[in-house]
Structures are given as structure tokens and as C-alpha cells.
Amino acid sequence: MEKGYRAVTVADIVRHAGIARNTFYENFSSKEDCFLAACDFAANEALSRVVDAGGKPATWPEMIRAGLGALLRYIASEPALARTCIVEALSAGPAAVERYERSIQAFVPFFQRGRKVSRHGDELPETLEETIVGGIFWILYQRIVMGQVEQIEDLLGQLVEFSLTPYIGAESAKRVAAQADTG
Amino acid sequence: MPYLGIDANLAELTGGFPALARYRRAVAKRSTSNRGNGSENAEGYPPELARLPPGRHGLPREFVTHNQRERLIAGLAEAVAEHGYSGTTIAHITSHAAVSRRTFYEHFSSKDECFVAAYDTVMSELRERVEAGFEEAADWPHAVRSGIAAMLAFLAAEPHLARLCMVEALVAGPVVVERYDAAIHSFVPYFQSGREGRPPEVLARLSPTTEEALVGGMVSLISRRIIAGKAEQLEELLPDLVEFTLTPYLGSEEAAKIAREKG
Numbered sequence: 533m534e535k536g537y538r539a540v541t542v543a544d545i546v547r548h549a550g551i552a553r554n555t556f557y558e559n560f561s562s563k564e565d566c567f568l569a570a571c572d573f574a575a576n577e578a579l580s581r582v583v584d585a586g587g588k589p590a591t592w593p594e595m596i597r598a599g600l601g602a603l604l605r606y607i608a609s610e611p612a613l614a615r616t617c618i619v620e621a622l623s624a625g626p627a628a629v630e631r632y633e634r635s636i637q638a639f640v641p642f643f644q645r646g647r648k649v650s651r652h653g654d655e656l657p658e659t660l661e662e663t664i665v666g667g668i669f670w671i672l673y674q675r676i677v678m679g680q681v682e683q684i685e686d687l688l689g690q691l692v693e694f695s696l697t698p699y700i701g702a703e704s705a706k707r708v709a710a711q712a713d714t715g
Numbered sequence: 716m717p718y719l720g721i722d723a724n725l726a727e728l729t730g731g732f733p734a735l736a737r738y739r740r741a742v743a744k745r746s747t748s749n750r751g752n753g754s755e756n757a758e759g760y761p762p763e764l765a766r767l768p769p770g771r772h773g774l775p776r777e778f779v780t781h782n783q784r785e786r787l788i789a790g791l792a793e794a795v796a797e798h799g800y801s802g803t804t805i806a807h808i809t810s811h812a813a814v815s816r817r818t819f820y821e822h823f824s825s826k827d828e829c830f831v832a833a834y835d836t837v838m839s840e841l842r843e844r845v846e847a848g849f850e851e852a853a854d855w856p857h858a859v860r861s862g863i864a865a866m867l868a869f870l871a872a873e874p875h876l877a878r879l880c881m882v883e884a885l886v887a888g889p890v891v892v893e894r895y896d897a898a899i900h901s902f903v904p905y906f907q908s909g910r911e912g913r914p915p916e917v918l919a920r921l922s923p924t925t926e927e928a929l930v931g932g933m934v935s936l937i938s939r940r941i942i943a944g945k946a947e948q949l950e951e952l953l954p955d956l957v958e959f960t961l962t963p964y965l966g967s968e969e970a971a972k973i974a975r976e977k978g
Contacts, residue, residue: 690923702920
């Protein structure tokens with residue numbers, strides 16, 4: 533995605549992929565179809581990495597830290613795909629926006645589990661998880677737009693702290709986040 | 716609405732534009748002295764919001780020009796609400812605005828340019844309301860609360876404009892996306908000012924991206940509701956958003972208390 537979604541043509545795509553135009557149309561009906569497939573692929577891949585990483589730790593805060601770490605690592609390893617699915621998706625038309633919303637929504641349940649370990653789990657705002665996930669993806673969007681995708685893993689501590697604070701309080705969140713910086 | 720023969724809620728829409736409100740007052744004065752009270756007044760609509768009659772209407776040229784521009788902007792918002800940005804044509808805009816195609820091109824060179832004008836108008840109005848809300852409160856936590864309340868009230872009262880500036884802006888091309896990013900970012904300082912006067916242990920635990928994440932989370936939640944067609948119920952989010960944004964600064968108990976205050 534050198535030129536942004538709007539400017540990209542099917543000719544650009546086949547040239548980068550080194551395939552024939554026919555082959556493109558055997559697989560996808562349009563540029564948008566191809567774009568949505570790329571985003572679905574990336575979303576599934578990201579989610580499965582988060583699930584794998586999050587399955588190992590014993591406690592919920594550590595699970596969040598491991599999951600976020602895996603997400604950031606994946607984004608850093610696939611900068612072009614990340615740009616496509618996190619930045620370009622938002623300007624690629626209604627179907628892409630809807631798909632994007634649905635993909636980031638998949639991360640909500642990881643955070644919802646935090647209500648069980650929180651002292652005030654029952655009183656937390658109903659929309660909390662949606663807002664946390666939205667905040668995380670907004671930061672990722674901003675960093676990618678600014679061309680800082682290589683340094684995106686540096687955000688781990690801050691994102692861990694941001695997302696844990698409402699559940700376990702700022703002090704404990706800070707502690708878990710500090711561990712994130714060291715390893 | 717009766718005065719345009721379309722379902723555009725222009726009076727409400729343009730009521731938010733300070734420039735138009737000024738013209739409206741100026742012209743209302745003029746027309747009452749010239750023509751007495753028109754039948755439109757009886758319905759509660761100022762005569763100048765009715766379709767401009769052709770020929771000698773006695774309105775100052777400057778007003779007509781601005782009126783057409785505002786009307787095109789409102790027409791664009793209506794058209795985009797109906798067809799989405801990419802499906803909107805210039806014919807949709809001019810038909811909602813009840814002006815000619817030629818008039819459109821006297822004001823804007825393209826649909827994109829008209830959208831940028833609409834976006835800027837809506838955002839500056841939104842910013843004004845948030846600022847007014849923020850400044851009227853006695854302390855910072857309540858300022859955040861009333862700023863968010865002002866934002867939600869504006870978006871809920873103007874679902875078409877809400878959609879235009881929070882959802883359609885993202886598909887309206889790079890110029891608007893850049894403006895959108897900058898506009899969202901302009902809310903960061905309101906939260907940053909909450910760092911002033913906090914105890915050192917609170918400051919130590921806030922990270923450089925705290926405010927960005929708060930604003931981003933808030934905006935994304937609002938956008939999701941607008942996409943789901945629930946713009947009119949946005950004000951219900953007030954307690955949740957207040958609690959969410961104040962928690963890093965005040966801790967969850969204090970934040971929840973302010974979030975649940977009445978009024």
C-alpha cells in the first residue's frame with residue numbers, strides 16, 4: 533500500500549504480486565473484495581496470535597500483557613499489512629469500516645474477563661471494554677500514520693497500563709506494565 | 716419541513732451555525748420593516764429560511780451568497796446521510812439545497828471541496844460547544860463532564876451532522892482524514908490539563924499516551940453508536956465516558972461518583 537487505498541488499482545496489485553490480471557479476477561471480484569480478504573486474513577492471524585500468547589500466563593493481567601505483546605509484535609512484523617488493515621480500512625468504504633469494527637470487537641472478551649478479578653467488577657461501565665479496545669486501536673492507528681510502526685512495541689507498557697487501570701487500579705496496573713518493559 | 720419541501724431539518728441544522736444566525740437576525744429585522752409579518756413567521760420559521768424567491772427579494776447580496784453556501788452545506792449533510800459519501804452526487808446536494816447546479820459551482824469546485832467546508836463548519840461548532848461546556852464548570856473533573864455532555868448533546872441533536880463528521884469524514888479522502896485526525900487530537904489538551912495539581916504519585920503513573928488513548932476510546936465508542944444508527948441515544952453514554960476518562964486521574968471510586976452525579 534504505497535499509495536493508499538483510493539489510488540491503488542488492480543494493475544498495481546497484480547504488478548506487486550507478480551501475477552496475471554486473469555489470476556487476480558479468478559480469485560477476487562474487485563479491488564474491494566481483495567482488500568477485505570486481506571483484512572480478514574490479518575484479523576484472524578492477529579487474533580490467533582493473541583489467543584496463543586494469552587493462553588500461557590496464570591493470571592488475567594499477565595494474560596492481557598502477553599496478548600497485547602503478541603498483537604504489537606505481529607503489527608511490527610507486518611508493517612504494510614498493518615497499514616492496510618488499521619489505517620486504510622477506515623477510508624475504504626462502508627463494508628471495510630464495518631469489517632474493521634467487527635474485527636476489533638473480537639478483542640472485547642479478553643478484557644471482559646477482567647471484571648471477575650476486579651474488586652468493583654459489577655459496577656464498571658457497560659461500555660468499558662469497547663472503549664478500551666477503541667483507545668488501543670486509535671493509538672495504533674496514530675503511530676502507523678506517523679510512520680512509527682517499527683517502534684510500536686515500545687507502546688506495550690503504556691497500553692497495558694491503560695487497559696488494566698480501570699480493573700485493578702493504577703498502582704497494580706503500573707506494576708504489571710513495568711514487567712512488560714523488562715520482559 | 717414545510718419551507719423547503721424536503722425533509723431536511725434545515726432550521727435545526729443551520730441554527731447551529733453562528734454566522735447564519737447573525738444573518739438571520741439581521742435579515743429578520745429588515746424584512747419585518749419592509750414586508751410586515753409573513754405567513755412563515757406564523758409557523759415559526761424566519762422568512763429568510765424559506766426558499767429565496769427569484770428576482771428582487773431585497774436581501775443584501777452578501778446574505779444571499781452566504782445563505783446559498785450554508786444551504787449547500789446543509790444539503791450535503793442531508794445527501795450524505797441518505798446516500799453515504801461515495802454515493803452522493805452533486806445533483807443530490809443541489810436538490811436537497813434547492814439551488815441550481817451553477818450555484819453549486821460558484822461556491823465549490825467539487826463534492827470533496829463542499830464536504831471539507833461542511834466538515835470544518837460542523838467541527839468548529841462542535842468545538843465551540845465543548846469549549847463553552849468545559850469553561851462553565853467549577854473544577855476540572857466537572858469541566859470534563861460538561862464538555863463531554865456538550866459534545867454528546869450536539870451529536871444527538873444533529874444525527875446527520877454526527878454521521879458526517881465522525882463516520883463519513885473517514886471515507887471522504889485524504890484531506891478530510893487529515894483534518895479528522897487533527898480535530899480528534901485537538902481534544903487531548905482538555906484532558907492533559909487534568910494533570911495540573913495532581914499529586915506526584917498520580918502524575919508518575921500517567922503515561923505519555925494516556926490522553927490519546929482516552930480520546931481515541933471515547934471517539935471510537937461514539938462512532939460505533941453512530942454507525943449502528945443510535946446517534947440520538949448518545950447522551951446515555953455520558954456516565955460511562957465520564958468514569959472512563961476520569962479514572963486515570965482520580966481513581967475509579969471518585970471518577971464513578973462524578974460520573975453518576977445528576978444534572
